[in-house]
Amino acid sequence: xxxxxxxxxxxxxxxxxxxxxxxxxxxxxxxxxxxxxxxxxxxxxxxxxxxxxxxxxxxxxxxxxxxxxxxxxxxxxxxxxxxxxxxxxxxxxxxxxxxxxxxxxxxxxxxxxxxxxxxxxxxxxxxxxxxxxxxxxxxxxxxxxxxxxxxxxxxxxxxxxxxxxxxxxxxxxxxxxxxxxxxxxxxxxxxxxxxxxxxxxxxxxxxxxxxxxxxxxxxxxxxxxxxxxxxxxxxxxxxxxxxxxxxxxxxxxxxxxxxxxxxxxxxxxxxxxxxxxxxxxxxxxxxxxxxxxxxxxxxxxxxxxxxxxxxxxxxxxxxxxxxxxxxxxxxxxx
Numbered sequence: 001x002x003x004x005x006x007x008x009x010x011x012x013x014x015x016x017x018x019x020x021x022x023x024x025x026x027x028x029x030x031x032x033x034x035x036x037x038x039x040x041x042x043x044x045x046x047x048x049x050x051x052x053x054x055x056x057x058x059x060x061x062x063x064x065x066x067x068x069x070x071x072x073x074x075x076x077x078x079x080x081x082x083x084x085x086x087x088x089x090x091x092x093x094x095x096x097x098x099x100x101x102x103x104x105x106x107x108x109x110x111x112x113x114x115x116x117x118x119x120x121x122x123x124x125x126x127x128x129x130x131x132x133x134x135x136x137x138x139x140x141x142x143x144x145x146x147x148x149x150x151x152x153x154x155x156x157x158x159x160x161x162x163x164x165x166x167x168x169x170x171x172x173x174x175x176x177x178x179x180x181x182x183x184x185x186x187x188x189x190x191x192x193x194x195x196x197x198x199x200x201x202x203x204x205x206x207x208x209x210x211x212x213x214x215x216x217x218x219x220x221x222x223x224x225x226x227x228x229x230x231x232x233x234x235x236x237x238x239x240x241x242x243x244x245x246x247x248x249x250x251x252x253x254x255x256x257x258x259x260x261x262x263x264x265x266x267x268x269x270x271x272x273x274x275x276x277x278x279x280x281x282x283x284x285x286x287x288x289x290x291x292x293x294x295x296x297x298x299x300x301x302x303x304x305x306x307x308x309x310x311x312x313x314x315x316x317x318x319x320x321x322x323x324x325x326x327x328x329x330x331x332x333x334x
Contacts, residue, residue: 022057022058023057023058023059024057025054025055025056025057025059025088025091025092026054026055027052027053027054027055028052028053028055029050029051029052029053030050030051030053030133030136030137031048031049031050031051032048032049032051032129032132032133032136033046033047033048033049033129033132034047034048034128034129034131034132035047036119036124036125036128037124037125037126037128037129037132038119038124038125039107039114039117039119039120039125039126040117040118040119040125041107041108041114041117041188042106042107042108042114045104045106045107047128047129048129049101049102049103049104049126049129049130049133050101050102050104051078051099051100051101051102051133051137052078052079052082052099052100052102053097053098053099053100053137053141054082054087054088054091054097054098054100055097055141056088056091056092056094056095056096056097056098057092058092058095059095059097061141061142062142063095063142064142064143064144064147065095065096065097065141065142065143065144065147066094066095066096066097066143066144066147066148066149066172066329066333067096067097067098067099067134067137067138067141067143067144067147067148067149068087068090068091068096068097068098068099068149068150068151068325068329069098069099069100069101069130069133069134069148069149069150069151069160069163070082070085070087070098070099070100070151070152070156071100071101071113071130071150071151071152071153071156071157071159071160072100072101072102072103072152072153072156073112073152073153073154073155073156073157073178073313074108074110074111074112074154074155075110075111075112075312075313076111076153076154076312076313077102077111078100078101078102079100080311080312080313081100081153081156081304081311082098082100083308083311084304084307084308084310084311084312084313084314085304085307085308085314085321085322086307086308086322087322089322090322090323090325090326093326094326094329094330096147096329097137097141097143099133099134099137101129101130101133103126107126112154112155113126113152113155113156113158113159114126114155114188115155115158115159115161115162115180115184115185115191116158116184116185116187116188116190116191116194117188118187120159120162121162121166121182121183122166123162123163123166123167126159127159127162127163127166127167130150130159130163131163131167131170134148134170145170146172147172147333148170148171148172149171149172149173149174149175149325149328149329149332150163150164150171150173150174150175151174151175151176151177151325152175152176152177152179153177153178153179153304153313154177154178154179154233154234154302154313155179156179157175157176157177157178157179157180158176158179158180158181158182158184160174160175160176160179161174161176161179161180161181161182161223161242161245162182162183164182164221164223164246164249165182165183165206165207165210165221165245165246165249166182166210168210168214168215168218168219168221168249169214169215169217169218171221172221172332173221173222173223173224173328173329173332174221174222174223174224174246175223175224175226175324175325175328176223176224176225176226176239176242177225177226177227177304177305177321178226178227178228178231178233178234178239178302178303179225179234179238179239179242180194180195180199180234180238180241180242181199181203181206181238181241181242181244181245182203182206182207182210182245183199183201183203183206184198184199184200184201184203184238184241185199185200185201186200186201194238195233195234195235195238196235197235197237198235198237198238198241198260198261199238199241203241203242203244203245204244204245204247204248204255204256204260205248206245207245207246207248207249207255208248208249210249211248211249211250211251219249219250219251220249220250220251220286220289220291221246221249221250222246222250222289222290222291222292222293222328222332223242223243223246223291223292223293224292224293224295224324224325224328225239225242225243225292225293225294225295226295226297226305226321226324227239227294227295227296227297227300228296228297228299228300228301228302228303228305228315229296229297229298229299229300230298230299230300230301231300231301231302232301232302233301233302234302236296237261239294239296240261240262240263240294241260241261243263243264243282243284243292243294244256244260244264246291246292247264247284247291247292250286250291250292251286252284252286252291252292254266254284263282263294264284266282266283266284266294267282267283267284267285268280268281268282268283269281273317273318273319274318275299275317275318277297277298277299277300277317277318278297278298279295279296279297279298279318279319280295280296281293281294281295281296282294282296290331290332293328295319295324297319299317300315300317301315303315304321304322305317305318305319305320305321305324306318306319306320306321306322306323307321307322
């Protein structure tokens with residue numbers, strides 16, 4: 001009798017306690033407004049923006065996880081940057097949640113984020129709207145508030161830079177691909193010229209003033225810049241100025257060394273990719289902690305390096321910028 005009962009009992013326990021396969025990743029949507037989110041270049045637009053959230057495969061709500069905010073560029077959508085960068089694969093691998101803000105097409109004729117607009121560069125405007133989205137997602141999905149990383153391409157990278165400078169207590173690190181420094185343009189009319197020739201403001205001074213008003217515990221905010229040497233939309237000088245701004249923000253002694261449009265002295269190495277592109281990486285640290293990394297890629301234009309070129313503004317050749325983002329986040333979490 002007992003001999004017949006055991007196989008049934010064993011089968012029952014097997015069904016009850018066997019490991020279930022992880023739930024697949026999924027997208028959810030939302031919208032968030034900020035009363036400080038009005039932009040002077042489009043004051044008729046309600047200060048709210050939609051967003052998409054990617055929940056990674058096997059996500060457990062009881063565990064606090066990092067958040068990656070990925071902000072699209074001009075003439076691009078949140079869906080396109082998600083697919084072009086393959087950010088969902090990185091999220092599945094790292095277990096992080098991804099927030100993808102959507103620009104309102106009525107807020108900018110080119111679909112750009114208004115990185116040059118005065119309220120936004122001060123930390124209000126669209127910076128405040130994205131930060132409101134971060135807070136909403138952080139509450140809903142149990143995000144580790146000390147592990148919020150903001151990344152972007154082009155105008156999205158410029159907005160990411162603003163968030164790091166103006167809201168260091170909320171941002172753990174900034175990844176800027178083909179972007180510009182916070183406050184690089186003195187006005188919306190100057191923005192096109194800045195794209196080609198670099199900032200017409202003192203971006204290091206902007207950072208030093210922000211540092212004086214920041215909680216010392218919120219710094220440093222590490223920066224990773226990826227820039228194509230052949231970029232004919234956002235000139236490489238902007239990447240160098242962005243590095244200088246974050247060196248000043250993080251109190252690095254080399255922030256003022258050399259010319260304004262040049263990189264300060266750094267630990268530097270060059271490698272050749274399988275596509276025969278030269279990749280030059282420069283790094284700056286404070287007390288053994290990375291505060292800025294600049295990756296300059298020969299032959300890369302205005303496009304996400306290593307992306308899926310079925311989508312605009314993606315270059316399929318190495319290095320893989322999404323992998324660089326993942327490595328940057330892992331390093332900053334150590």
